[in-house]
Amino acid sequence: MQWMQKVSMMFLWCSSFVIALCFGVTYAQSGPAADLVTSLPGLSETPNFQHYSGYLQAGQGKYFHYWFVESQNNPSTDPVLLWLNGGPGCSSMEGLLAENGPFHLNDDGTVYINPYSWNLLANVLYLESPAGVGFSYSTTGNYQTSDPQVAEDNYNALLDFFSKFPSFTSNDFYVFAESYGGVYAPTLSKLIASGSANINFKGMGVGNGMTSYAVNDNSLVYFGYYHGLIGESLWSEINEYCCSSGTCTYYGNTNTNCQNAVYDALYLIQDIGLNIYNLYAPCYGGAQAQSRYDADMSNLFRHSGFKFQAQVDVSVPGDPKCFNGTAMYVWLNNPNVRAALHIPSTVQSWELCSSTVGSQYQRTYSDMTPFYQYLLQKNLRLLVFNGDVDMACNFLGAEWFVEALNQSVVSQYAPWYYNNQIAGYVKQYENITFLTVKGAGHMVPQYKPAVALQLFKNYLSNTY
Ligand SMILES: *[C@@H]1O[C@H](CO)[C@@H](O)[C@H](O)[C@H]1NC(C)=O
Ligand SMILES: *[C@@H]1O[C@H](CO)[C@@H](O)[C@H](O)[C@H]1NC(C)=O
Ligand SMILES: *[C@@H]1O[C@H](CO)[C@@H](O)[C@H](O)[C@H]1NC(C)=O
Secondary structure, eight states, X not given: OHHHHHHHHHHHHHHHHHHHHHHTSOOOOSSOGGGBOOOOTTBOSOOSSOEEEEEEEEETTEEEEEEEEOOSSOTTTSOEEEEEOOTTTBOTHHHHHHSSSSEEEOTTSOEEEOTTOGGGTSEEEEEOOSTTSTTOEETTOOOOOBHHHHHHHHHHHHHHHHHHSGGGTTSOEEEEEETTHHHHHHHHHHHHHHSOSOOOEEEEEEESOOOBHHHHHHHHHHHHHHTTSSOHHHXXXXXXXXXXXXXXXXXXXXXXXXXXXXXXXXXXXXXXSOOTTOTTSXXXXXXXXXXXXXXXXXXXXXXXXXXXXXXXXXXXXXXXXXXXXXXXXXXXXXXXXXXXXXXXXXXXXXXXXXXXXHHHOBOOOSBOHHHHHHHHTTTOEEEEEEETTOSSSOHHHHHHHHHTTOOOEEEEEEEEEETTEEEXXXXXXXXXXXXXXXXXXXXXXHHSHHHHHHHHHHHHHTOO
């Protein structure tokens, strides 16, 4: 194994050297040489693309870890995509290592190239945001932040990215985010669209995103009933106490009987062993911590005062209930991996989700509608997509949210296809599209990698 790696590294070095000699120029790198990743522990093949890992300055004393993977197709002309995971407090390394990124992990700690990586189509920038998440840090050690502050920090990090990689400034640029990234993406997009920076901004995608607490919570109760999780007598109770003249309000309803009934429903949905990220996937048990789960739970019924108990104990930091992040945790905390990714030894250990960041986080926005209204007027391509068996940010809430933007309809709700099978449903409105991925959970590219790659391809070509 080891000699094979050495041989392939020597080959890489030699061929770079020969190219440099032949063309009489130094071997072209698009970004800072110090950030170029030249080897990855556990990876035995040589990737056919360059990738960089290092830090972007996100503001005074704030340094965000980034990992930029160039396109496997044509890096100089392919779009640049920013990918953000949510939480708040969760790391975008999950996106890279377990969703749409090129390097995925086997249980034994070896690395393989994901055949459905989105860098088949685009240059992808994975950013760990805000400070305190993953390998990102602040020199002040202050990890309290808020929605507008994160947007500003992400914007600054992006400016630093384009100054480090100036040759990508003219490429089309897109922002995609997942889960609580449903707040990060539109707030950052508004700054980009209204800012003076030279960024060729073309659009935004939000996957299973937080869009509106009220809509997300109200729709979850329907989702639960119509997926067989609640039962008739509780459903009648809910309707009796929470509805009047045909309108039901589960979120923020002040009727105590309604609150009790909704509490019972939520208990059945999220606290008795279902995997909230994917109704039809098993819930991985075991003695594992669950900060990711806590982070996502904290997005549901925030103003109700409901507080559910953590079900499992804490032994692997950042590893959530029902979700197995052990492989990422072990690999990213390997000192050789840290060195390969240029992480200074002074930086904290990697966690999937930081409770330091999550617990101090100030949520400023409860409904992203004004941000969408702004972006809709900016000649951008907006996409809201949802794996349709997720219960953290369910598809129905996202569908209602987009519908309520009152955009004129371009094409009615209809199936879209992958491999001659229905992959989900799509409705196109003027300047925004709503799309589902059938059978996918919260992390769409993780649960349905091939379909997700097709989704991204369709988005880029604007044909579904
Ligand atoms: C979690 O992942 C680790 C490493 O990938 C694996 O060894 C372990 O069996 C997994 N646990 C469960 C419950 O699936
Ligand atoms: C959609 O974008 C176009 C181009 O910027 C703009 O002219 C139009 O007003 C937008 N439509 C709506 C409904 O906002
Ligand atoms: C959409 O239309 C409804 C009904 O007219 C209105 O109540 C709502 O405020 C509109 N939404 C937006 C975002 O303009």
